[in-house]
Amino acid sequence: MKRLDIINLFSVVFLLLFVAGCSTTIDKNAGELSNETNPLPSWNDGNTKSSIIDFVEAVTNENSEYFIPVADRIATFDNDGTLWSEQPAYFQLFFVIDRIKELAPHHPEWKNKQPFKAVLENDMKELSKHGEHGILEIVMASHAGNTTEEFKAIVKEWLATAKHPRFNRPYTDLVYQPMLELLDYLRDNDFKVYIVSGGGIEFMRPWVEEVYGIPRDQVVGSSIKTEFVNEDGNPIINRLAEIDFIDDKDGKPLGINKFIGRKPVFASGNSDGDLQMLQWTASGEGKRFMLYVHHTDSIREWAYDRESHIGRLDKGLDEAKEKGWAVIDMKNDWKVIYPFENQSK
Amino acid sequence: MKRLDIINLFSVVFLLLFVAGCSTTIDKNAGELSNETNPLPSWNDGNTKSSIIDFVEAVTNENSEYFIPVADRIATFDNDGTLWSEQPAYFQLFFVIDRIKELAPHHPEWKNKQPFKAVLENDMKELSKHGEHGILEIVMASHAGNTTEEFKAIVKEWLATAKHPRFNRPYTDLVYQPMLELLDYLRDNDFKVYIVSGGGIEFMRPWVEEVYGIPRDQVVGSSIKTEFVNEDGNPIINRLAEIDFIDDKDGKPLGINKFIGRKPVFASGNSDGDLQMLQWTASGEGKRFMLYVHHTDSIREWAYDRESHIGRLDKGLDEAKEKGWAVIDMKNDWKVIYPFENQSK
Numbered sequence: 001m002k003r004l005d006i007i008n009l010f011s012v013v014f015l016l017l018f019v020a021g022c023s024t025t026i027d028k029n030a031g032e033l034s035n036e037t038n039p040l041p042s043w044n045d046g047n048t049k050s051s052i053i054d055f056v057e058a059v060t061n062e063n064s065e066y067f068i069p070v071a072d073r074i075a076t077f078d079n080d081g082t083l084w085s086e087q088p089a090y091f092q093l094f095f096v097i098d099r100i101k102e103l104a105p106h107h108p109e110w111k112n113k114q115p116f117k118a119v120l121e122n123d124m125k126e127l128s129k130h131g132e133h134g135i136l137e138i139v140m141a142s143h144a145g146n147t148t149e150e151f152k153a154i155v156k157e158w159l160a161t162a163k164h165p166r167f168n169r170p171y172t173d174l175v176y177q178p179m180l181e182l183l184d185y186l187r188d189n190d191f192k193v194y195i196v197s198g199g200g201i202e203f204m205r206p207w208v209e210e211v212y213g214i215p216r217d218q219v220v221g222s223s224i225k226t227e228f229v230n231e232d233g234n235p236i237i238n239r240l241a242e243i244d245f246i247d248d249k250d251g252k253p254l255g256i257n258k259f260i261g262r263k264p265v266f267a268s269g270n271s272d273g274d275l276q277m278l279q280w281t282a283s284g285e286g287k288r289f290m291l292y293v294h295h296t297d298s299i300r301e302w303a304y305d306r307e308s309h310i311g312r313l314d315k316g317l318d319e320a321k322e323k324g325w326a327v328i329d330m331k332n333d334w335k336v337i338y339p340f341e342n343q344s345k
Numbered sequence: 346m347k348r349l350d351i352i353n354l355f356s357v358v359f360l361l362l363f364v365a366g367c368s369t370t371i372d373k374n375a376g377e378l379s380n381e382t383n384p385l386p387s388w389n390d391g392n393t394k395s396s397i398i399d400f401v402e403a404v405t406n407e408n409s410e411y412f413i414p415v416a417d418r419i420a421t422f423d424n425d426g427t428l429w430s431e432q433p434a435y436f437q438l439f440f441v442i443d444r445i446k447e448l449a450p451h452h453p454e455w456k457n458k459q460p461f462k463a464v465l466e467n468d469m470k471e472l473s474k475h476g477e478h479g480i481l482e483i484v485m486a487s488h489a490g491n492t493t494e495e496f497k498a499i500v501k502e503w504l505a506t507a508k509h510p511r512f513n514r515p516y517t518d519l520v521y522q523p524m525l526e527l528l529d530y531l532r533d534n535d536f537k538v539y540i541v542s543g544g545g546i547e548f549m550r551p552w553v554e555e556v557y558g559i560p561r562d563q564v565v566g567s568s569i570k571t572e573f574v575n576e577d578g579n580p581i582i583n584r585l586a587e588i589d590f591i592d593d594k595d596g597k598p599l600g601i602n603k604f605i606g607r608k609p610v611f612a613s614g615n616s617d618g619d620l621q622m623l624q625w626t627a628s629g630e631g632k633r634f635m636l637y638v639h640h641t642d643s644i645r646e647w648a649y650d651r652e653s654h655i656g657r658l659d660k661g662l663d664e665a666k667e668k669g670w671a672v673i674d675m676k677n678d679w680k681v682i683y684p685f686e687n688q689s690k
Contacts, residue, residue, distance in 0.1 A: 071554070148602055201606075205606045209416070216606035216607055217537075217562075217563075217605045217607070218562075219606065223603065226599050226602060227595070227599070228598045230621065230624055233624075233628075235625050235628045237598060237602050250573040253573045254572075254582065257493055257571060257582050258546070258568065258571070259562065259604060260561070260562045261546075261561035261562055261564065276575065276580070279575055279580050280580050283578075283579065283580045
């Protein structure tokens with residue numbers, strides 16, 4: 001059986017190398033062929049990959065006792081650290097910092113006012129001293145006080161120009177190639193795929209359609225309050241400096257219930273902030289799949305878990321072991337991390 | 346042209362009568378044929394019907410200057426008075442009253458405590474004296490204090506047994522046949538159809554899929570707060586006696602922005618509570634369609650507008666006239682009101 005697999009693999013690789021030189025049309029066909037025979041090409045063979053495929057094959061097989069009707073095939077994914085990187089800080093925090101600097105000329109008082117002073121002086125140590133309250137202040141200053149249309153344009157402009165400090169690439173380049181393949185694989189099997197992230201819902205919506213193929217209305221996230229104003233027949237929605245909903249920890253199952261109205265059968269996260277979402281998913285009847293991303297690759301990405309301030313995975317790691325949930329060992333399970341690794345080959 | 350239309354109509358009617366006696370397979374084909382040639386069979390010919398069809402044909406035609414890409418074909422519908430009746434009171438209020446009576450044995454104190462006493466004694470005059478605060482009290486007593494799963498079961502059980510006081514039929518029988526056809530027509534043309542209602546989101550979700558074919562996650566509505574509790578590994582979501590979001594008036598565009606993240610290109614309502622949703626929809630670029638249901642049929646349904654306590658349509662009627670929005674004259678535009686009128690023929 002194993003020798004046959006190797007031969008099959010060689011054939012596929014040969015076929016791919018062969019068609020790589022042909023026209024785009026053939027490339028496309030080859031891609032489809034490849035995805036049919038190997039839906040997760042950037043995943044190394046092993047327990048994680050095979051458990052995903054076993055699950056999908058079982059729940060989509062009408063003759064299986066584990067069959068799940070299409071309407072119930074709900075899959076939810078955390079974003080930061082699960083679909084794209086989150087180091088050396090949540091990317092949304094880089095947006096906040098860049099935005100504060102951009103707004104600074106209109107706020108001369110920030111030069112002497114913390115935590116803005118710390119941001120303007122790149123003093124992250126000082127910023128961290130101001131804790132949650134300090135973060136909230138700079139988040140509100142950078143996220144509120146504009147209309148929904150203006151904010152969308154600001155986010156798009158930032159993503160088009162800002163570069164990640166380590167990779168010197170746009171932040172949206174730092175999505176995980178194996179997870180893009182997993183999203184496609186689930187959608188090919190009639191799963192409805194959602195993002196359920198602690199990140200800002202209006203920070204994610206402007207780009208998730210293009211980057212992940214996830215429609216804007218399949219994004220659940222944290223939000224600030226808004227108000228509707230209709231002056232002279234030109235209605236706008238203003239973004240207010242007040243928290244509306246925090247989509248993290250307990251907030252994740254609550255957000256899922258509010259926005260989706262169905263319990264997922266597949267959920268993936270990477271931190272203790274995702275634990276309640278995975279517990280909620282696991283609590284349904286029938287077959288379920290809970291998947292943690294474990295950041296184990298200090299070379300190609302980052303390695304962190306129980307002690308990390310960002311994306312801490314501690315209780316979740318214990319519960320995954322206890323309950324038999326799947327845990328991605330990034331270093332060993334993923335052939336490539338980012339799409340650009342493939343392109344530069 | 347007109348004579349030809351009449352001949353075509355006769356042919357279709359004849360064909361339908363002919364195949365009515367045949368097998369289900371042929372019935373189904375005949376239905377498809379009919380919908381293709383006449384997508385809104387329960388609508389009388391006239392301005393309202395033709396303006397809807399003109400809009401849909403223009404925005405789905407790739408060669409039209411008004412073409413709208415599929416991703417932007419968002420259509421939002423109010424529910425009470427737009428998709429189903431709302432007289433002699435919002436149907437959700439009947440649910441509240443029935444539920445209070447059901448719970449009364451566990452609350453002996455309600456016998457002497459307003460507004461519960463009024464509900465138990467069917468004293469609507471007394472109940473109305475307690476105003477918004479009184480309604481809020483009975484809504485919370487009937488909607489909160491259970492889990493999301495329990496509440497879903499309670500709503501389903503109520504809909505399966507409760508009867509509308511005038512028609513002596515389940516409330517879900519009182520949906521508008523012409524609007525069901527409009528939902529289908531829009532979906533056939535790749536519109537994504539949402540409910541955006543002042544009604545409770547968790548009151549609507551248990552039945553809208555079956556009744557309207559609208560998925561649970563395409564429902565925006567009012568909500569109460571919830572909490573996640575995980576005891577002994579059996580997580581539940583409790584419904585709390587606290588308002589979270591009122592999806593009415595200004596709340597409608599805010600709910601659309603929060604849940605959908607796109608401005609609709611088609612919106613329909615029947616009251617001043619829908620006016621902001623229609624204004625928001627109208628404010629986008631390109632071709633848009635704003636549609637009011639005007640309750641003008643005192644015989645088959647109800648006739649009410651500017652003076653009504655329920656579903657008042659006053660400012661909206663003026664603005665529709667001023668802006669040229671479509672207004673359904675229920676009495677003259679609709680051949681039938683409810684699906685059961687067809688069945689009993």
